[in-house]
Amino acid sequence: MKLSHDVVIVGSGLAGLRAALEASQYYNVAVVSKLFPLRSHSGAAQGGIAAALANEEEDYIDWHFFDTVKGSDYLGDQDAIELLVNDAIPTLYELEHFGTPFSRTPEGKIAQRKFGGHTKHYGEAAVLRACYAADRTGHVILHTLYEQCVKNNVKFYNEYYAIDLLVKDSIVRGLVAYDMPNGRFVAFHSKVVMFGTGGYGRAYKITSNAHANTGDGLGITVRAGIPLEDMEFVQFHPTGIYGYGILVTEGARGEGGYLLNNDGDRFMKKYAPKVMELAPRDLVSRSIWTEINEGRGIDGKRCVHLDLRHLGAERLKERLPEIMGFCRKLVGVDPVKEPIPIEPTAHYSMGGIPVTVDAQVLADGINKKVEGFYAAGECACVSVHGANRLGTNSLLDAVVYGRRAGKSLVRFLNENGTVKADFVEDQYKASLDRVDKIKNNTGNEKVSYLRTELQNVMNEKVGVYRDGKPLEEALEKVEELEQRFKNIQIDDKGSVFNTDLAEALELGNLLDFAQHIVAGALNRHESRGGHARIDFPKRDDKDWLKHTIALRKDDGSLEFTYKPVVITKFQPKERTY
Amino acid sequence: MKINLRLFRYNPETDKKPHYQHYTVEAEPTEKVLDLLHKVKWEQDGTLAFRRSCAHGICGSCAMTVNGENMLTCEALIGNLKKQQSITIEPLPSLPVIKDLVVDMENFYAKYKIIKPYLINNSPPPPTERIQSVREQRIIDESTWCIMCGACSTSCPSNWSNPDFLGPAALLKAYRFIFDTRDEGAEERLNILDHGDGIWRCRTIFNCVEACPKEIDVTYHLSQLKKAIVTREI
Numbered sequence: 001m002k003l004s005h006d007v008v009i010v011g012s013g014l015a016g017l018r019a020a021l022e023a024s025q026y027y028n029v030a031v032v033s034k035l036f037p038l039r040s041h042s043g044a045a046q047g048g049i050a051a052a053l054a055n056e057e058e059d060y061i062d063w064h065f066f067d068t069v070k071g072s073d074y075l076g077d078q079d080a081i082e083l084l085v086n087d088a089i090p091t092l093y094e095l096e097h098f099g100t101p102f103s104r105t106p107e108g109k110i111a112q113r114k115f116g117g118h119t120k121h122y123g124e125a126a127v128l129r130a131c132y133a134a135d136r137t138g139h140v141i142l143h144t145l146y147e148q149c150v151k152n153n154v155k156f157y158n159e160y161y162a163i164d165l166l167v168k169d170s171i172v173r174g175l176v177a178y179d180m181p182n183g184r185f186v187a188f189h190s191k192v193v194m195f196g197t198g199g200y201g202r203a204y205k206i207t208s209n210a211h212a213n214t215g216d217g218l219g220i221t222v223r224a225g226i227p228l229e230d231m232e233f234v235q236f237h238p239t240g241i242y243g244y245g246i247l248v249t250e251g252a253r254g255e256g257g258y259l260l261n262n263d264g265d266r267f268m269k270k271y272a273p274k275v276m277e278l279a280p281r282d283l284v285s286r287s288i289w290t291e292i293n294e295g296r297g298i299d300g301k302r303c304v305h306l307d308l309r310h311l312g313a314e315r316l317k318e319r320l321p322e323i324m325g326f327c328r329k330l331v332g333v334d335p336v337k338e339p340i341p342i343e344p345t346a347h348y349s350m351g352g353i354p355v356t357v358d359a360q361v362l363a364d365g366i367n368k369k370v371e372g373f374y375a376a377g378e379c380a381c382v383s384v385h386g387a388n389r390l391g392t393n394s395l396l397d398a399v400v401y402g403r404r405a406g407k408s409l410v411r412f413l414n415e416n417g418t419v420k421a422d423f424v425e426d427q428y429k430a431s432l433d434r435v436d437k438i439k440n441n442t443g444n445e446k447v448s449y450l451r452t453e454l455q456n457v458m459n460e461k462v463g464v465y466r467d468g469k470p471l472e473e474a475l476e477k478v479e480e481l482e483q484r485f486k487n488i489q490i491d492d493k494g495s496v497f498n499t500d501l502a503e504a505l506e507l508g509n510l511l512d513f514a515q516h517i518v519a520g521a522l523n524r525h526e527s528r529g530g531h532a533r534i535d536f537p538k539r540d541d542k543d544w545l546k547h548t549i550a551l552r553k554d555d556g557s558l559e560f561t562y563k564p565v566v567i568t569k570f571q572p573k574e575r576t577y
Numbered sequence: 578m579k580i581n582l583r584l585f586r587y588n589p590e591t592d593k594k595p596h597y598q599h600y601t602v603e604a605e606p607t608e609k610v611l612d613l614l615h616k617v618k619w620e621q622d623g624t625l626a627f628r629r630s631c632a633h634g635i636c637g638s639c640a641m642t643v644n645g646e647n648m649l650t651c652e653a654l655i656g657n658l659k660k661q662q663s664i665t666i667e668p669l670p671s672l673p674v675i676k677d678l679v680v681d682m683e684n685f686y687a688k689y690k691i692i693k694p695y696l697i698n699n700s701p702p703p704p705t706e707r708i709q710s711v712r713e714q715r716i717i718d719e720s721t722w723c724i725m726c727g728a729c730s731t732s733c734p735s736n737w738s739n740p741d742f743l744g745p746a747a748l749l750k751a752y753r754f755i756f757d758t759r760d761e762g763a764e765e766r767l768n769i770l771d772h773g774d775g776i777w778r779c780r781t782i783f784n785c786v787e788a789c790p791k792e793i794d795v796t797y798h799l800s801q802l803k804k805a806i807v808t809r810e811i
Contacts, residue, residue: 044631096707097706101757246633322635326634330609491623494676497626497676499618500624
């Protein structure tokens with residue numbers, strides 16, 4: 001079956017919805033999503049969205065700019081960051097005007113709280129910058145943007161799982177998707193495809209991410225012969241619930257929570273004397289691992305404590321109701337009475353599909369564009385987060401760059417018209433053949449076991465601290481799993497809602513870019529932001545102040561090229577907090 | 578412990594009618610019902626279909642009926658169930674089944690759209706945020722917790738007997754906007770609710786309150802809507 005639209009947006013989180021809202025005013029837009037939009041993982045974001053509104057205390061755009069650059073360990077592109085922080089304030093007011101039910105200050109303005117790495121006076125102390133709705137900030141923004149899409153009659157194809165991009169001669173032709181409820185495959189013929197497909201936390205065993213977060217957009221991009229940027233930079237959120245990885249918002253520390261080791265010591269005073277628990281995530285996660293490695297984990301376990309007891313029941317109920325709820329329900333811990341055992345959890349991908357500041361995907365990662373292909377949000381690398389993202393900058397990135405993508409693709413259609421490039425029947429057929437092969441393969445490997453092996457090796461060897469030898473072992477393991485994946489067999493041969501097939505395709509995607517993460521980490525001989533090498537413990541601006549562009553070649557090997565970092569205002573300095 | 582699972586199965590491509598299939602899995606009381614479904618799917622029978630995503634109660638994908646009660650399976654601790662060693666899992670009641678535990682929620686979403694689920698305010702916005710006091714925000718706060726999982730509406734006997742009833746989820750969403758001080762669409766929404774398939778079909782049975790995984794007092798909010806329709810005062 002073939003469908004035709006001017007624009008196909010893949011993903012219905014914040015980036016996809018904001019782009020859809022923009023573009024659907026002018027063109028025939030379809031949003032294709034593997035989930036019903038309100039199930040998207042943007043909705044799991046808890047603590048806030050950054051903007052220097054100065055509603056609660058003095059704050060400036062320039063401080064936000066500096067903090068984001070420093071937080072990125074100077075790998076963020078400063079032109080893109082400047083656009084982000086400048087757009088932050090109008091973006092927040094727009095979200096409020098759309099109806100987002102933010103928490104309020106006593107004057108009735110949008111309430112703001114402290115968050116890691118966001119400071120006043122260029123690093124002196126934490127600042128109230130994170131705009132929030134209790135600990136449901138992503139949830140209320142996701143609902144609000146979806147509501148605006150309903151109001152504006154945006155066309156959705158829900159539970160359509162994207163399979164492959166149709167692209168030839170660097171010109172987009174459309175998308176192949178699996179319509180799960182109706183049990184059929186669909187080709188979208190379109191002039192533009194935009195990805196807002198999110199992250200891939202499910203490459204790891206311990207993750208804050210939803211089951212759906214398998215980096216599908218990245219796998220599709222790799223198969224389309226396009227490189228990925230900075231994939232070695234994976235963010236580990238310091239406070240995942242021990243053993244589960246479920247996120248406890250940084251807002252818990254923003255509200256005054258402590259991190260304690262087995263001696264009951266607020267250990268962050270050693271690592272970040274000025275801002276303590278409100279240091280950026282990379283630094284806090286490393287500190288936690290150092291405490292654990294040096295034997296100060298709780299009762300010898302691989303966890304430390306997040307202590308919120310001193311905040312009091314009333315404040316916890318008002319400011320952090322969701323985490324109170326799931327701590328009690330899921331792990332039987334009442335944060336009013338006892339500390340929460342936590343460990344760092346795979347959370348966010350700083351790297352992704354290389355794009356311009358106008359969200360246009362770069363065919364070579366550097367300056368050659370893929371006509372009609374756009375990406376924004378976590379799946380894209382623009383790069384505003386560099387080597388380490390600050391908390392609350394991801395929702396901001398998704399909305400700001402989602403809108404920029406929408407505006408940018410509208411400009412493209414205004415200038416080039418809506419006549420589509422020829423459909424590529426042979427590619428469509430090849431894509432269906434690939435799926436068919438996975439579905440009918442009769443090997444002896446099981447998808448769930450291969451996935452577990454991948455998640456385990458990523459967790460153990462490509463985590464917070466990395467080292468040459470374990471990375472080499474991880475790379476070998478990934479290559480082995482890629483081979484074994486060719487030998488899988490799935491149980492479900494049906495057409496309708498075949499989640500067995502979908503899980504196999506998801507694993508295929510994970511394996512298509514796992515090599516980019518591991519080999520990228522092995523290749524980068526320095527420590528910067530979220531990438532900490534035991535064998536190369538220092539940041540090396542002389543050799544490594546540059547973005548990695550990793551292209552998978554036909555023989556399966558990776559080719560690395562590099563792109564300079566855009567530095568406009570803030571020269572790299574030593575990074576302490 | 579050993580758990581006997583009884584799962585609702587229906588494959589539209591091969592089955593004339595639904596049936597139950599039995600599986601045995603090992604699990605701890607600290608595990609969730611969703612973990613049991615994954616054990617079946619990942620270790621025994623990949624053909625089982627169900628929805629899930631976030632696994633911590635915020636995405637709203639995995640609402641099902643467990644031993645006769647609607648709940649999010651990702652939050653349902655096995656140790657908290659009444660019959661732990663014999664667990665029946667069925668799709669949400671009263672909705673058409675697509676496959677196994679996956680239901681067709683189009684009708685549920687269509688009702689959400691009827692009540693105009695978006696802020697209506699045609700006045701030009703101020704240069705900064707619209708001011709809303711802490712007290713005014715609190716009036717709508719609880720209603721914004723809704724994750725649209727469908728546990729309430731599909732547990733409502735009024736909805737079972739009359740599929741055209743808007744149902745608690747859509748009505749709660751109407752409350753969320755009608756009582757938002759920034760919204761100007763109260764009158765038109767109240768008119769949408771003021772009929773036999775609207776708010777008046779709610780018989781205050783409280784099943785919605787018991788089913789809601791976010792612990793929203795749905796019936797209280799619906800009673801405020803009834804009052805608003807009668808008095809035309811917000």
